[in-house]
Amino acid sequence: MSSVPKPAPQSERQAFYRKIDKASVAPLWEVLHDLITHAPKTACVPAIYKWQELHPYVLESGGLITAQEAERRVLVLENPGLRGQSRITQSLYAGLQLILPGEVARAHRHSQSALRFIMSGSGAYTAVQGERVTMHPGDFIITPSWTWHDHGNPGDEPVIWLDGLDVPIVELFGAQFMERMEAQSQRTSHSEGESLARFGANMLPVNYVPGSRTSPLFWYPYERSREALATLAKAEAPHPAHGHKLQYVNPATGGFPMPTIATFLQLLPQSFSGKSYRSTDSTVFAVVEGKGRACFGDETLHFEPQDVFVMPSWTAYSLHADQECVLFSFSDRPVQVALDLWREQA
Ligand code: 1HN
Numbered sequence: 151m152s153s154v155p156k157p158a159p160q161s162e163r164q165a166f167y168r169k170i171d172k173a174s175v176a177p178l179w180e181v182l183h184d185l186i187t188h189a190p191k192t193a194c195v196p197a198i199y200k201w202q203e204l205h206p207y208v209l210e211s212g213g214l215i216t217a218q219e220a221e222r223r224v225l226v227l228e229n230p231g232l233r234g235q236s237r238i239t240q241s242l243y244a245g246l247q248l249i250l251p252g253e254v255a256r257a258h259r260h261s262q263s264a265l266r267f268i269m270s271g272s273g274a275y276t277a278v279q280g281e282r283v284t285m286h287p288g289d290f291i292i293t294p295s296w297t298w299h300d301h302g303n304p305g306d307e308p309v310i311w312l313d314g315l316d317v318p319i320v321e322l323f324g325a326q327f328m329e330r331m332e333a334q335s336q337r338t339s340h341s342e343g344e345s346l347a348r349f350g351a352n353m354l355p356v357n358y359v360p361g362s363r364t365s366p367l368f369w370y371p372y373e374r375s376r377e378a379l380a381t382l383a384k385a386e387a388p389h390p391a392h393g394h395k396l397q398y399v400n401p402a403t404g405g406f407p408m409p410t411i412a413t414f415l416q417l418l419p420q421s422f423s424g425k426s427y428r429s430t431d432s433t434v435f436a437v438v439e440g441k442g443r444a445c446f447g448d449e450t451l452h453f454e455p456q457d458v459f460v461m462p463s464w465t466a467y468s469l470h471a472d473q474e475c476v477l478f479s480f481s482d483r484p485v486q487v488a489l490d491l492w493r494e495q496a
Pocket of ligand 1: 315
């Protein structure tokens with residue numbers, strides 16, 4: 151006689167599940183195949199946020215609530231597959247933030263790291279670690295974890311930027327803290343451009359030792375990054391999938407600029423038709439220049455300047471440029487690389 155038990159009838163199993171449920175335990179075998187899949191499975195879906203549609207909403211929000219009352223006046227870009235979860239991918243938050251002339255968004259700090267990518271308007275500033283930087287479209291700015299930051303707009307036009315934060319990652323680890331400063335704005339202790347001079351000239355202060363995993367350079371002006379891509383576009387053949395693509399670096403380590411978020415800028419030459427590509431890091435793109443298309447399966451997202459679109463983990467997609475295009479993008483790649491999880495396939 152075999153000692154292997156005969157399969158129990160469903161009714162007996164269900165009764166067992168109900169019994170053990172009271173003890174907060176559950177059978178793995180009922181969920182295993184959904185839990186551990188052959189390839190990435192995410193509720194995140196490909197999506198595009200059209201600037202033409204959202205820009206009026208962002209401006210309208212300016213008439214509904216002040217930056218002071220809202221603390222941050224932001225429209226969250228929620229992934230259609232992740233509604234109600236304040237996230238654009240399973241691991242990252244994105245939103246469009248508006249600051250009107252004369253407004254201040256008060257100083258606070260939190261465990262979450264943030265990036266700002268300026269979408270429209272100039273003349274607002276963000277202050278980080280005692281230094282203000284004036285925002286211009288296309289600039290990439292970092293707010294490191296647990297650093298005081300406030301924004302203000304002494305200029306004369308509304309300024310809108312894309313916020314990217316690692317909110318879901320910090321939530322996953324249950325590691326978040328937040329604190330408000332007594333004062334509305336932090337006192338400035340450095341002149342504008344100091345961090346760029348100190349860390350953004352291919353040099354470092356002598357004997358510099360990094361104090362954190364976040365780049366000490368927190369302002370990456372568009373002009374410089376754009377110039378680099380223009381030079382490369384004349385000098386080299388484009389990568390078959392990415393065109394001319396650079397990643398932003400922490401100049402003190404050569405690594406990613408933030409411990410949780412990688413950022414990139416790429417140029418697609420006019421008429422570029424990219425090869426299919428996928429990677430495990432769901433990626434958020436912001437269109438800076440040009441019109442083009444992102445294709446996946448038999449679907450096409452048509453993009454133009456200031457649109458934001460997202461490609462989920464392991465979704466094969468290709469990029470096509472109707473005009474010369476410049477795309478900014480960000481993802482959770484540093485976390486995946488650190489955990490030996492990141493994979494790509496061309
Ligand atoms: C935050 O602090 C800012 O400082 C923007 O501008 C968006 C989303 C979630 C949590 C904190 C900001 C944010 C945020």
